[in-house]
Amino acid sequence: MTLHIIVLTAFLAFALWAVLARTLIQSTIGLALASASVSIIMFQFDAPWAAVFELSVCTALISVVFVSTISLTNPPPKNEISMLYWDRFKRFAYLPIFLLLGGFLFLTNKIPIDFLAPHIEPEKDFRLVLWNLRHMDLFGQIILLFVGVFGVVVFFKERPKNE
């Protein structure tokens, strides 16, 4: 339970950092860490398929696409960065209030924090499940690879000289 709360708190902190960070690269790192925290939560919840794909899709691929995009943009001057930061901070300053409000509602409605959901042990080996039963997901991963490759081609490959 304690570990659950620590990971959940870390997820919220990383998510807030992603929104409030000074630069896009920090924001991307925050997002990747938030995704990684979610993956840990999923492993804890005995949902390894979800965790693996969360790691591969959200943490890895999306972060790569983000960083690729960021590398194509010019950073603003330093004085602008601090102005933008305060603007953004003011815009999202209410976010922690939502968190507190949610916590308050959670406690006042006496929703049990220690959920006792019916627990089901994974019966099959993950590799067997993936290769024998999850053909659609594998198919999706192949397409995802193509999309990723095209993302890199679109953003980085220069137009042929004869055009």
Place this chain on the structure above:
Amino acid sequence: MLSLLLLLPLASVIFLNLPIGKWVRGTALYFALILPIVQISLLLFGNIAPGAIAPFYEKTVKLGLLFDDTSALMLLIIGILVFCSVIVGNFLAESEYSKFKFMNLVILTLLAMNGTVLTSDLFSLYIFIEITAIASFILIAMNKDLFGFEGAFKYVVISTIATLLMLSGIAIVLMVTGESSFSAAKAALQSLDSCHVIKLAIVLFLVGLFLKSGMVPFHGWVPDAYVAAPPAVAILLAGCATKIGGLYSLLRVFDSVFTINFQIQSVLLAVGLISAIIGALGALAQNDMKRLLAYSSISQMGYILLGIGVGTPLGKAGALFHFFNHSILKGLLFTNSSAVENQTKTRDLEKLKGLGSRMPITAVTSVIGSLSTAGIPPLSGFWSKLIILIALWKAGFYTLVLFAALISLLTLSYFLSMQRQLFFGKDSVVWKDVKEADFSLVFPALLLASITVGVGVLFPYIVGSIILPFKGSIL
């Protein structure tokens, strides 16, 4: 047979990128045009239901596809809009190289949307929604300009947060039931209605799908993404890509996995109504043609959500019918916007005046699209809105009927104002050299306008066979 809708596009992309010569690149347009035509033909004239004709590979490759009236309608929408987007994109592409990239990405988006519609598994649904989002992100930013990156970045950040929420919901369902396929998860969840963790999963799914759909209060990214996208991409995004990932998935998940109880119904109706109102009010305040259409899209999606929220077969049928109409209409209006922008190099409604006599086909099709969206008879939008209103009335939501009717008046007012300014205002000297747009921009508009008029006029004849599922409950 059904698996061909996934395998043919994948095979096409692989073929187009084989290192067998530059001539292959030249065929990209034909592949991008033929694939949606094949899809539409199979749906209208072929027998692609599972088990109809099983290709040899289906014995070893089991994709577990789901095909029903709802997925057929969605596949039809995807086919039509991808076809129109390809024609517009082919004309507006800056070079052969960018045309080739665009065609490949559109085929991959078609593939991802087909996968989203055909999957029968929660987890696969997530994967295909994510592929659609990533492909859309690349398409929005493919011109590598500042606005493109800004719109794409906002879209992908919101999309990532939405998928994180959805994935957490899927993880909970997996934890509780040990199943991820729609049917098995639904059966396992029957006895767990009061479980708090399941309620949490439902909330996560709802918020995630509202974010994906761009429903109020999560609508901030929609105008930016649509405005930033290149014209052909805007047709695809506004017409189907964002709606398949958002509203269709919501409909599918709450139809096939969870059940709509009183609390969920209240949330759907409230969010639907607020989106319809805020979207319409937002559209009233816009001077940018594309931004106006984006807000209008939010408003119409609110209507669809109202239909889903009623929870009755009639409401669901109305929502699906409006989904079809809205996709076609947004495709049409964004095509018109592309034509106007291409001829005048602006979308500012303050500057544009009296283009009706100079762009008569664009003007006529745009008026058809606007009137149909506002629900004017006998156009298609009128019938779908009417079905939603009847469903709301029959379910006893009289106040919502009143609000929905008033929002239609608001829709009519902002579209009439846009049309008057664009096409019927005083002829301006500034635009004296403007001519009708190229056939590549006019043809998709004519096609989509014909569908709108045809569906409206022939409504009694095609409603049961092509447009609406659950026909037994309506007719």
